[in-house]
Amino acid sequence: MRLVLSSEQHELRAAVRSFLATVSPPAKVRQDMEGPDGHDHAVYRRLNGELGLAGLVVPEEHGGAGGGHADLAVALEETGAALLPGPLLATVFATIVLSELAGAGGMAVKELLPGIAAGTTAATVGPLPGNRGRVTVTADGTLEGEIPAVLNGADAGLILVVTGGGDVYAVEAGAEGLGRIPLTTLDLTRRQARLTFAATPARLVAEGEAAASGLARAFDLVAVALAAEQLGVLRASLDAIVAYSGLRMAFGRPIGSYQAVKHKLADMHCKLEQADAIVRYAAWAADESPGELPEAAALAQAYVGRACFEVARDHLLLHGGIGFTWEHDAHLYYKRAKSDEVLLGPPRTHRTRLADLVI
Amino acid sequence: MRLVLSSEQHELRAAVRSFLATVSPPAKVRQDMEGPDGHDHAVYRRLNGELGLAGLVVPEEHGGAGGGHADLAVALEETGAALLPGPLLATVFATIVLSELAGAGGMAVKELLPGIAAGTTAATVGPLPGNRGRVTVTADGTLEGEIPAVLNGADAGLILVVTGGGDVYAVEAGAEGLGRIPLTTLDLTRRQARLTFAATPARLVAEGEAAASGLARAFDLVAVALAAEQLGVLRASLDAIVAYSGLRMAFGRPIGSYQAVKHKLADMHCKLEQADAIVRYAAWAADESPGELPEAAALAQAYVGRACFEVARDHLLLHGGIGFTWEHDAHLYYKRAKSDEVLLGPPRTHRTRLADLVI
C-alpha cells in the first residue's frame, strides 16, 4: 500500500499546478464559466497538448500515456483545486469506461479512444451511477429514451450511453434524433445537459457480461477520480480560509487567533489529512490491488464527498460577509463541493454500498 | 399549548429542589448508591410522605394527588438533576401503567394503586418498550419466562409484568418461583435486575384490547416522564460545568473565557432550551391534548435522550482530568445519561417511531 507520492508524482503535481495557475487562474475561471460553452476550448486543447491529461490513464496502444490512477488522482486534485471549467472530468470518465471495455469492446474502443485521449474529442458518459436515465435499444439498433442530466452533455463531441440493459453505446454529437437541452446548474463552473434520444443512431461499444464487469470496475474508478477532484476542492478551500484567517482582523487581532476559528480550522485539517490518505489508498488499490477497489471506491465517496462539502461550507462561513458575495470565490467552491457530493448519487447510496461490502 | 411553568409548578420545583438538597445531596447519593439496596429507604419514605411524589399523577380516588403530567415532569426534572437513587422512577412508571389501566383493570388496580401511591410499596414494570422479555401465562394462570433487565427489579415490592400476549399481571416480591438476579449497571445510582418466572403466581391487572390501548398511552407517558428526568440530568450537567468554567484557571484566565469552552457551552445551552421546550410540550400534550401525545413522546425521546447524553459527555470532558476521577460527580451524570438514553430501547427506535407518525 502506497499513501505518499512518488517523486514523479510530485513533479506531475507541480507541472499541473503551475500550468493551471498560468492558464486558468481564478479570474479566467470566472470569465470562462460565463462564456457561451462554459469553458475555453483553447485551455482544453493546451491541457491535453502540453500535459496530456485526457489520455493519462489510457493505455499507450490506444494513444494514451499509460499512466496509473494514482497519477490521475494527482492531476484531478489540481484541476479540482483550480475549479477548472470544461469537459476534462467528463472526458476522463469516458476514457476510463472505454479503457476498461477495451477487452470486451473490440473495434469501437480502438477507434474512439485515440481521439479522446489526444484531446481532440471531448467525451462524456451517462447516466452515471446513482443517476436516473432510461435509454433502450430499438430493433434497428438505434437509441430511444432520455437521460435527465449528463456532464458536459451539450458540448461533448461523443456521448457514451449506458442503456437500461447495461450495454454501452457511443453517440456522436451531431447524431440524428439527439436532443441536448442545457440545464441550469448549481455548480457554475461545470455544465450539464438533458439528453433525449429518438431513433438516434449509435455505435455498440460493449454488451452483455463483458460490458457489465468492465463497467463495474470503470464506475469504481470513476468514483476514485471524482474523490481526487473533491480532495482538491477541499484542500483549496482550506488553504484559502487559513490564509484569510491570518490576515483578517476583528477586534484588534487576526480571526485565526480566535479559538472558534482556529479549532474549526484544525478540525478541517483533520478532514484533509484523512481525505488525502483515503484518496491515495483508493488510487493505489485501483492500480495495484483490484480486489480492494470496490470497497476503497465506496469508502472514498462516503468519506471524501462529505468532508469536501463540510470544509467548503465552513470555509465560506468563516469568511464572514465577504464569503457570501458573488465576487468572492468561496461560493464557487461551495457549489462545486455540493454538486460533486451528489454527482454519483445521494450520499446514502455510497454508505449502503460500503455497508454491503464490509458488514 | 403551555410551555412555561405555572406559579404552582414553580413552587413544586422549589419544594422538591430544596427537599433533595437537604435529604439527598451529592455526598448522600454516593453513600446510598454503594449501600446494600442502592438507596436509602428512609429517603424514599420521606419523599412520598412529605412530597407525595410516587402518587403525583395517581387519581385522587386511588389515593394519589391527581396531579398532571406537567407537574410530574417538574418533579422528575429535579430528581434527575439530583441523581436521586432508588425506585421512584420505576414506581412512577408503575403508577402510570396502573392509572391508565384503571378503566380496564377493575379490582386489581383499585387494590394495588393506593399502597404504591402512598409510597409504602415500591413498584416497577417490565419489560419496558424497546426491551427484551418473554413471559407467558400458563394454563393455570401462573407466569413462565424471563425479563433480562427490570428497573429496581430486586428491591421493588410489586412487579407489573407485560406478557408476550400484551396482558398485564402483577407479581408480589415474595412470589413463588420468582427469581431476582441483581445486574451490574453502568448507572451506579440506579439498580436493575434480571427476573425469572417459573410457575409464578400472578394477579391479572388487564388484558386484551383494553390493556393494549391503556398500555400504549401509558408507555407514551413513561417516555415523557423519562424525558423529564433527562432534562434534569442535562440541566444539572450544564450548570456544573458553567460554574466550573468560571472558576478553573488555565494559562492565567478562567477556562470559560476561551472560545473553545465558551462556544461549546453556548451550544449546550441551546440544547437545554430546546430540550426544555420539548419536555414542557410533551407534558402539556399528556395532560391536555391526547392526540398529540404519541408524536410528542417520540419527539421527546428522540431529541432529549440524545441532547442529555451529549451535554453530560461534554460536561465531563470540559472538566479536564478531574472529570475522569471516581470522586468527581461528572461520571455519575455521564453514566446516568447514557443509561437513560437506551432505557426505552436503542435511540434509532424512537426516530423510527416518530418517522412512522409524521412522514
Add this chain to the structure above:
Amino acid sequence: MDLEEYQRRARTWLAANAPGARAEGASAEDGVVVAKDFMARLHDAGYSGITWPAEWGGQGLTQAEERAFAAEAAEVTLPTYIFSIGLGMCGPTLVDLGTPEQKARHIRRLLRGEDVWCQLFSEPGAGSDVASLQTRAVPTEDGGWVVNGQKVWTSVAQHADFGLLLTRTDVDVPKHKGLTMLIVDMRVPGVTVRPLRDMTGRAHFNEIFFDDVHIGPGNVVGEVNGGWASAVTTLLHERLSISSGVGMSGQRDNPASFESLRKIVDTTDPLVRDELVELHVRTRALALFNAKLSQETKAGIFPGARGSAAKLLLAELINFGADLAVSLAGPEAVAYEDGGGLAGAIALAPAMSLGGGTNEIMRNIVGDRVLNLPPEPRVDKKVPFKDLKVGTQS
C-alpha cells in the same frame, strides 16, 4: 376601548386594507408607490407607530396594543418591507436620542411612509467588529461634515431617502471613542448606491460609496464622538426586531423544509426516513423553543440574549436542512431545467449564518450574557484607532 375590541377593529381594518403583496421584490417604482400609499393609510388608521410618542406622530399606546395588532398583522401579508429598517431601527433610535428638531423633521414622515430609511454601519473591513469602521467624517466650518468612505450590506438603500450613518471622527483615540452617528440625505451628490450581487446571483443588499458628501449642521444623533453609544441603541432595536421574528415564518414556502421534502423524496427508504425525521426533530425543537420565548415574552419575561440562541439555531437549521435536502434529492437537485428550488435553498443557506451577527458572535453572546461566562481579554480597547489593524490591512 378594551384590548379585544382594539384587536377586533385591527382585524377588520387589515381585512379591508391589506393589499396582500410584499414589496420585497419590487424594484420597480410601482411597488414603492403601493408601499408608501399603504403606510399613509396605516398611519391614518392609527396603526403606525403604536407605541411611539403621540407628540411626534405616533399613537402613544402600550405594548399590549402593539402585540394585539401584531397578532392580526401576522395573519396577512403587508407591503411594509422597505420600511422595516426605518421602523425597526432608525426611527426608534431617533425617538431615543434625536433632538427635538430631528424628531419633528423625520418621525412623522417615517411613520407615514413618506421617507424610506436605511442603516449604514457595516463596512468591508468592519462586520462583526463594527466599531473598527473607517468611513471618515471631517467637520466643516459651517458646523456640518464631509464624509468619505464605503458601507456595505445595506438593505433597501436603493429606495432610501435618509440613512443613519456611523462615521469615524477621531482617529487618535481608541476605536469606540471616535465615532459619530449622522443623519445623511441619500439623495445628495456624492452618494452612490450600487447593488451588491450575492452568491445566489441576486442583489439583496447594496454597497454605498461616499465621495466628499456634505452633511449640514444639526444632523448628529447623540454626541459627537459618542456614536458608539448611539450605535448600541440602534443595534439593540435591531436585535429585538430580529429575535421577535426568528423562525416564525417562511417554512411553508421553503423547499428544503420537512413539509416540502416529504412530498418529493422516497419515503419508503428507511435511510431517507431517518434523515428526514432528523430534520423534523430539529425543526420542531427550534419551533417549540421559539414558542416558549414567545409565551415568556407575553408573560413579561423578555428573552434578551436568549434570542441569540434562537437565531444561532435557526442559522444552523437552515444550513442543515438545505444540505440534507440536496443530499436526499440527489443529482437532479443541482442540475435542472425547471424548478431549482433546492439549489436556490443551498445557495441561500449561508445567509442566516452571516447576517445579523455570525454564529461565532451569537455563541459569544450566549456565553457572555446568558451563561455569564468570563470575557475574553481584549487587545483593541486601549489602542488609538490609527494604530489599530482593521480589515485586511497588512
Add this chain to the structure above:
Amino acid sequence: MDLEEYQRRARTWLAANAPGARAEGASAEDGVVVAKDFMARLHDAGYSGITWPAEWGGQGLTQAEERAFAAEAAEVTLPTYIFSIGLGMCGPTLVDLGTPEQKARHIRRLLRGEDVWCQLFSEPGAGSDVASLQTRAVPTEDGGWVVNGQKVWTSVAQHADFGLLLTRTDVDVPKHKGLTMLIVDMRVPGVTVRPLRDMTGRAHFNEIFFDDVHIGPGNVVGEVNGGWASAVTTLLHERLSISSGVGMSGQRDNPASFESLRKIVDTTDPLVRDELVELHVRTRALALFNAKLSQETKAGIFPGARGSAAKLLLAELINFGADLAVSLAGPEAVAYEDGGGLAGAIALAPAMSLGGGTNEIMRNIVGDRVLNLPPEPRVDKKVPFKDLKVGTQS
C-alpha cells in the same frame, strides 16, 4: 551486518524470548519481577536503548535499526509497560540534559530494567497548563532541596524507583521562569503514592504527595529555574512516543470496534447498517491517515504536530465508537450479569480525550504549528507567579 540480517536476528531472538504477557495489570510483584528480568535479557541481547549512546549503556545504533526492531516487536507482546515512561520520556531527557554523573548513575540501570521511572509534572491545579504547577522546592544548605506538594495522573508510580519531578523554585518571576526539574528517589521518606481511582472504578494512575521530601545535591536536570526548558524536552519525547503509537493497536480487543460490533448487532436492519458503516468509515479514515504518517516517517518526513491531529481523531473516534456501540446494542449494554464490555468501553471512552493533552490543546497545536495560525494573546507570561491565579483558587 546489514539491516535485513539485523531484523532477522531480532525476530529470532524475540520468538525465543518474548514471554507473551504484559505487566500492565501486574500489581503483584511477580509481574514486576518478570518484567525486570526480561529487560535485563533484552539489554544483554543488545535491543534496549538501540539508538542511545554506547557510553552510557545504549547500543549507539541508528533509527534504521530501531525501526527494524520495532517492526518485529510489534508482532509480539512484550512485558515492558512499566518501563514505558522511563524509556520514552525520562531516559531520553537525561540523555539530552543530564550531567555525566546523572547519566552514569541512571541510564544503564534504566535500560537494564533495574530501575522503574515515573514522570511527575501534572498537578490537580496544573493539567494542560503544566507550567502553573505549585509543588515547591526550597534549597537546603547542603545544596539539595526540600519538596512539598502534590502530583497527579502518574503512571507506574507504584513501581517506580525514581521520578523526574518538576517543581517551583521561584515565585517572584513569571510562571515559566521559576521552575526546576529534579530527580527524586521515590523510596525516600515523605513520598506517598496513592492509587487514583478513575471513573471506570479502577486505578490506572496515582496521586503522589510530597511532605518535606529531601533531595540531595546533584539532582537538578538542566538549570535551576530553567526547568521549563527541561520539561519541554521531556514533553517532546512524550509526544513522539504517543504519536508513534496512536491508533496502531487495540482495535482487535475493543468491544466497541466495528469488527466486534458487527458480530453482535442486527445487521439486517438498514439503520443499524448505516450507523455501523459510519464507524467503519471513521475507523478506516484514521487508520489510513496513521499509515500515511508512518510511511512518511519511514521516508524521513517526520509528522511533528500532525501527530496531534491523529491523537485528536483517535480521541474522538473512541468516544464516537463507544457511544454508538451502546446506542446500537440498547438497554442490555448498560445492565448485565456477565460481559459488560460495552459499558466498560463507554466508561473508559473519555480517557483518550483527557490524557496526553485535551482535545482543545490538540486543536491549538494543530492550528498553531500545522496551519501556522496566529497565536492567542497571553495574559500569564509576564505576571509573577505569586500574583497569578491557578487551579480553582479564588
